[in-house]
Amino acid sequence: MSKPRVLSGIQPTSDSFHIGNHLGALKNWVAMQDTHDCVYFIADMHAITVEQDPKLLRDRTLNSYAQLLALGIDSKKSILLVQSQVPQHAQLMWIMSCLTGIGEANRMTQFKDKAAKGGTSSASVGLLTYPILQAADILLYQANAVPVGEDQRQHLELTRDLAIRFNGRFGDVFTVPQAFIVKETAKIMDLQDPTSKMSKSAPSGCVNLLDPLKTTEKKFKSAVTDSETKIRFDQTKKPGVSNLLTINSAYSGQSVEQLVKAFEGRMYGDLKKETAEVVLSFIEPYQNRVAELLTDKSELETLMHNGADRAIEIAQETINAVYAKIGFAL
Ligand code: ATP
Ligand code: LTN
DSSP: OOOOEEEEEEOOOSSSOBHHHIIIIIHHHHHHTTTSEEEEEEOHHHHTTSOOOHHHHHHHHHHHHHHHHHHTOOTTTSEEEEGGGOTHHHHHHHHHHTTSOHHHHHTOHHHHHHHHHHOGGGOOHHHHHHHHHHHHHHHHTTOSEEEOOGGGHHHHHHHHHHHHHHHHHHOSOOOOOEEEOOGGGSOOBOSSOTTSBOOTTSGGGOOBTTSOHHHHHHHHHTOOOOSOOOOOOBTTTBHHHHHHHHHHHHHHOOOHHHHHHHTTTOOHHHHHHHHHHHHHHHHHHHHHHHHHHTTOHHHHHHHHHHHHHHHHHHHHHHHHHHHHHHTOOO
């Protein structure tokens, strides 16, 4: 029997992934390779929905590709591609956008947030239709599960609605996918403001995997906690301490309960220091792997092209089925 298919993507919009990306999504990408048939990609087409610098985008795409390999995505086991190298994503998006209501697109909260940040009048149509491209990404590969962080749940709901709508109107073509969200790490919080999600747009509380080790150590040292002294897990009353426990648990492999026991009677400073240590022991070898991969850019480009070729085979089959159903000339 064939394995269920998993698909996910990440945007090449920064020089480094952060630990929110890693724990919320990428760690699951790596783990799922053993049990699923995986397709992963760099969402460079999504990255141009806001203004971008062409050279920076190309560099970050290559760099993100290397980071995914360094995290453990195996390009033999999984298909690892760059979105713009597989034209079927844009082809399917057009069809999906004709099935999406304007009101439906307008309700997407990520669009509203991002548009509000840049001023709604200057937001592009691409930013509005971004979730439709995301739906096309997923449906193109007939994915069963999509590992993402909590912030992507609404986009997954739209994807499911569109799949059901298409299948109902034209006949079954699409697998209806499920979001795969790991509750414990679905939302890693900002170290400076533990009530907001860690995000590259707030650099002071964001731990980048490629930051100098000293910077990361300092960020943990100055993490915001609370005015109590007891180390316990309570996301509402103690968001800072709970976030540190979540991060520590994810990198050390110890459960939050075990950690709370181990830290009984100890100080917040100890928790910060030891959390930095477990994070750094992951980050250091990771940084070396990334640096090594980036020494051979042409090898990375070859891997990208191979990934695209394998993806196109699957994607074209879906496009053929869709075109046949909607009445395009044969
Ligand atoms: P930004 O940093 O601007 O908020 P982003 O980090 O969310 O953007 P994306 O490419 O949109 O960048 O995210 C990649 C993946 O990481 C997504 O699956 C997203 O859900 C997940 N993710 C991002 N931030 C976090 C976080 N703080 N906690 C858990 N998962 C996260
Ligand atoms: N919108 C996602 C990136 C993304 C994605 C996808 C995730 C684009 N296409 C398909 C899962 C499946 C984000 O911003 N994290």
